[in-house]
Amino acid sequence: GLSGGDRQRVALGRAIVRRPKAFFMDEPLGALDAEFREHMAEELRALHDRMGATTVYVTHDQLEAMQMGDKIVVMNHGVVEQFGRPQEIYDWPATKFVAKFIGSPAMNFLEFDGMIGNGADSIDLSGQTVQVPVTRQGAKGRLTLGVRPEHIHFSDASKFRGRVIATEYLGTTQIVTMSTANGVLKARISSHKVVNPGDLIGLEFDARTLTI
Template identity: 75%
Template sequence: MAQIRIENVRKDFGSFNAVKSSTFTVEDGEFFMLLGPSGCGKTTTLRMMAGLELPTSGQIYIDGEEVGQKPASQRDIAFVFQMFALYPHLNVGKNISYPLLSQGMPRAQVKAKVAEVAKILGIEDILNRPVGGLSGGDRQRVALGRAIVREPKAFFMDEPLGALDAEFREHMSEELRALHDRMGATTVYVTHDQLEAMQMGDKIVVMNHGSVEQFGVPQQIYDWPATRFVAQFIGSPPMNFLDFDGTVGKGATAVQFGGVSFAVPQQLEGASGALTLGVRPEHVRLNDAAPYRGEVVASEYLGTTQIVTVKTQHGAVKARIASHEVIRTGTITGLDLDARTLTVFDARTGRALTSIANKEVLGHG
């Protein structure tokens, strides 16, 4: 397998800039997620890595070799599409064997490789069936089988589970991650589903409007988002935002607004003007004695937990609390925020200010 490096890669379609100078590294054997909303540039980035699109500028390295201007056929990669792209006139076994036969591999060796892959994917019993009558899950396994039978340097997957229903999609995501772990393959996977990215990925690149917003392991991205966009895109419900005008000095351990002082991690840079205090719902506690107050306007029951929405003068705050707690709509309550987990954003740029807590993730200080 192989390390993949992307250095200052840009892609223009005429006057439209689809990808803006992206730089990141996929380490050998990683399960790497390209995450973002529709139109953010993630699929274009994947297609450039695979050789299906050529970059306008920048370099792409696979296993140390610069391949930015080489076609897909010269990159030793396998691509799995969302809509499977199977050959309808061939049965399952012939679909899987096609890449090997096209390379001229002896038929006895091809048969052994197909049998090995079919066993890994649990599809030995359908090798002679036509692909047209298969379920979505089986068709996805066949598409995966056709990709892994070649043992390429890297696998590229463009929302391969997007056509499956929610329940089977979760099951297949577990299978896909287990398959990756058995093979130790370098895999780059595009998705718009942040839960899928958090569940499956070793590393995540979050993209928006053609730019890389943040790059890191799932827990870092969730706990310490680099931008307000990442904080809002990752998490269900997403991070809460309290907007205020004020000043945060370098070295500050609190922010003040609404007549209340909120303890925060020590700030390593200052800012003034329009600011935002961010907090995850699970780090909000309802406390009648707390000085910052609001009105309970909604409660959503989720089984073991409930999401309570509190309307405050600086924005709505969602709190994730135990489902057995009785919370009545219309009551006034206080809010405690876990100081260790708070992030201060510059509201004008959307960028998180560096603190003693997030400095390693943001790369400052």
């Protein structure tokens, strides 16, 4: 019999010969192994570019959605959480659900009490001043600071510190899990930097990459 990949090709071929104005694909790569998924994804992108037909592509794989889509609709139990370009959704998630769903590891969340406003453009994290995005100045109450793992930088000068719990080697990068006074977070850093469990490390964030 035909392999899963061959069956996918046959189904696509039958759809293409009709020259449709739009395609609707429901997890077309879901049943394929990792190597063939990558190959089929390339074929689907080439097909879209060649035919120019609108394609609605359904997937539960957030990485696949980022790779395949010009625009993405993130849904949660049938409710639209956000619609936009992949980079827009990754950099500026509209809700906490989107921030947690898009990205691996997911966005870190640090809880703190405070008010941003009356001319203030920063918050205090364990004695370390952190600049906040202009769009969130004026927020108050129990606030959540969101920061991507790759936007956390190590700094001996910072008063906001994290104690290393674990490290995960990923080739060119490593994921460092740390406990802080405001919660546990993960940082993605170069694998060439030596980090060991128990180390106490100063942490800095770039205000341009933060969400609140």
